Amino acid sequence: MAELLKMEVGRISRGEGVDSNSRQFSARIRAFQNKISEIRDIALYKWHVVILANLRNVNDEQLRRLLDNMEYEVFDYPRTYNELVFPLTTGTNFCPTEITIKISLGKKQQPQLNQDVETGLGTCNVRMLYVPTIEIARCTAKYRNALLRYNPRNYLSLARNEVNQSISDTIKNTTKNEFSLRNNGITILSEYSSVTDRTGVSGEGQLIIKDPQILNGGQTATTLAMMLEDQDIGLSAFEAKEVLLKIIERPKDKSEEELAEFIESISDATNKQSKIVEADRRSNDPRLIKLQSYFYKHHGLFLERKRGEFQYGLNEKVLLKSDILDRVSMTRALTAFAGDPARARSSQDRIFEEEGFDRLLTNLDDSSVALAFFALQAIDSGEIIKISDVPSHAIRYGKYAILYAVSLRNAGAIVEPKESPSQAALQVAEIMKKWTSFEADVKAKTSNSKYSNSTGFNFDNYYKGSTVVDDVKNYNWG
Known part of the structure; x- marks a missing residue:
């Protein structure tokens, strides 16, 4: 409670320069106030305070009084470890509900193939189109493993894999669009997708995908993201190079078990670029997920269900190798x-x-x-x-x-x-x-x-x- 009393949220948000004891705010707080002042449409935003603390014997009325009646959310240690720390170690801390991709219409007679396909689970809409590799690179770099929830592997750990090297070489060492022919493409499962050529920009279309998950081509997407983040590789390497995107809209009104079976059948049939070992196939078993949670909750250890699952945590020094089972x-x-x-x-x-x-x-x-x-x-x-x-x-x-x-x-x-x-x-x-x-x-x-x-x-x-x-x-x- 003593720490909360020092927060002075009301004074800070109103731009005042001193606290309730007439002491100047620190340079860091003043910089924060400057950032707020640069938001042009600040009136459209709602203030929301996030409190990282183990609060006991503090009720809602007391908190609102301290926070100038702002909305708030409390992250105690279980929430912090489960919802903030663990996702950070796996690269799943930023989950996309929707992604938007610019598509080039310049040389395309038809920008997409779109049809309904009958499957064992019912009718699925399938959309196929070529999209710029730079757009896939940007999306994957932003959302990381949150796009690979159903994938049996974390491809960041395969950085020196022969297939990754081949993908990288094709992008770097060609000036034309050969990549679109040499690569198998990327398969995405989605809730919904839509394409339009009416963007107000000549030769440019837009693709929107709701709740995207990569089923096949995770290695391609991850390699492109790694290339984008590599300072030795310029944006020009991606210029005029496209990759085939296949978007499957998931069947409606199906149980989680039926959907999991459907996903596995697609994944098994299409993941052929790098061998999937038996351990990879078991990575999304619900009981293994439960075990992972047990070791993390009770022992502070990270059971690696997927090969390289915690590579982001290791790379960013959030984890030590000794923390991983x-x-x-x-x-x-x-x-x-x-x-x-x-x-x-x-x-x-x-x-x-x-x-x-x-x-x-x-x-x-x-x-x-x-x-x-x-x-x-x-x-x-x-x-x-x-x-x-x-x-x-x-x-x-x-x-x-x-x-x-x-x-x-x-x-x-x-x-x-x-x-x-x-x-x-x-x-x-x-x-x-x-x-x-x-x-x-x-x-x-x-x-x-x-x-x-x-x-x-x-x-x-x-x-x-x-x-x-x-x-x-x-x-x-x-």
């Missing part, structure tokens, strides 16, 4: 925790296969997920290894078996979020105390004789084999 490492940990340590060592595509991934997210609660991840983190940190006598191969080949043992030892227990890291480290330490004994027991079993040879016991193959699950399950972990 790798989706592949987490899914391997969950696979082991759920009872399949051998599968956890398999390829990335295999652990993200739809059926197995669905089973993982269905059977594990938030507490188990957190324990699995922090247990893996404890193993990978190396701190516990320093104080235990386990051989190096146990970690190199057997860390997922260790995770499975942790899950058995902790079966049914609900761990409070704030205790997950320490509890996970404790459980791993307890398991490590018995690991040498466990491996001795394993080597003595006739069921594991196939892993023995003249050079010793092949632990690499054992921890990928068929007997490890039963061996871990049947051992007395205490």
